[in-house]
Amino acid sequence: MAKRTAVKNQSADGVNPRQPCPCGSGKRYKACHGGAGGGADVIVSRPFEGLAAETELIALREFVPSATAKLPLRDAEREVTLASVLPMAAAALIRADGTAFVGLQVQTRSGDLSRDLARAVQWVLSAETGDALPVVGPDDGTNPGRLQDLLDADVNLTPELHTDFAWWMPPDNEPTGDVALSLERANAAILPTERLDAPGVHAAYWVDAGDKAHLRWVRPEPEEQLLAALARLSGRGELDLGEGSRYAGSFRAHGLLVPVWDLDREMHSSEWASPAEGLGKRLQEALTSLDSEPLTEAERRSRDGLRGRQITLR
Structure with missing residues (x-):
């Protein structure tokens, strides 16, 4: 009987489908970038390169718990505030008072965080008061550009740090339901x-x-x-x-x-x-x-x- 030829259990790009996806989502590769519609996505290891705000964006994405900063958008009719994290880790939302937020600490299946943020910014620029974008999904082929295409590259960020997440709500508004629960849990987890x-x-x-x-x-x-x-x-x-x-x-x-x-x-x-x-x-x-x-x-x-x-x- 002829011997079977050993076949390595890995994708065309060298990643074992059963191993964690290199994008950092926590999912197996076959259920993330290795799945249907995800295989062509390119993982960008330095998504904010070229921006003066690169180091601050990384800090807000990785370890600053509660902070906001005005995004230096070019030619935008609406002011957009970048947030470390939003209620229920939403990608973007329009607060009840009309304030537009885009979140950094989000779940994503994309390999390019800069592109995800550009898609969230484009969404929030045309969203209505009270709308929320829970997650930016895989690339849908719309080519939204990247954050570098939307920001003034020479302007750095000066984040405002907060001791809690009360800024999630407009002044004098009391949170209810899932938002109240998310707010309570988020406040309890903050490291000074x-x-x-x-x-x-x-x-x-x-x-x-x-x-x-x-x-x-x-x-x-x-x-x-x-x-x-x-x-x-x-x-x-x-x-x-x-x-x-x-x-x-x-x-x-x-x-x-x-x-x-x-x-x-x-x-x-x-x-x-x-x-x-x-x-x-x-x-x-x-x-x-x-x-x-x-x-x-x-x-x-x-x-x-x-x-x-x-x-x-x-």
Whole structure:
């Protein structure tokens, strides 16, 4: 009897259909991008590239619990507010007072978060008061463009952070039903978070995780360049923010690296603004020095150690 030829159980793009989808949805690949209508979708690893607001968008998408920011839309007749998360994780909605919101922390089957946001923005620009878009589905071939096509690329975001989700409701309106339940659960899950305000410090957030506090700082530099600069500072003993802090590691999110520091939670968040400014200056100096001073052998070993303390968020 002839031997059977072994067939690898994977799709044409090399993904096992039974494994989690690379888009980060939590579903198996065969039930997500590997399913009918999803196979042609391209996963964009750096969806906000080219926007001045890239680092802030990543922070709002990944770890800032309750925040809003005006979207710098070009040629839009309606003002649209970007939200970290909306009731029941909706993709977009028009509040009862007519305020238009688009959410960042949403479920999606698309491989391009920028395109999803563009579709949500286009929907909200023509929606009626009280309407809600629960989810942006798979690409339907309408070619809505991407967020880069709708925003002023040179304008950054200045998010307003909130201690709860009361802004979900118009002033003097009491939530009811599913919205009230969603609001209660969302408020209970908030980790106290503050955006550090200092010259040269952008997309840097203090987070109180309970047993300790953290600084999460979304950096715009290419990963290898940033790792080399971090390694240089580590070799000099300059990678912390002073007493009560230590470098903990980093994670990747939407194509950029987010270094994380453990902080003494007994100190107020505002007390870390000046140390963060100093660290930012040292980091910039280290980045500049790489052009003329290659890493030493010890610094390369340090870089390899830093690389080993990374995880990836999609």
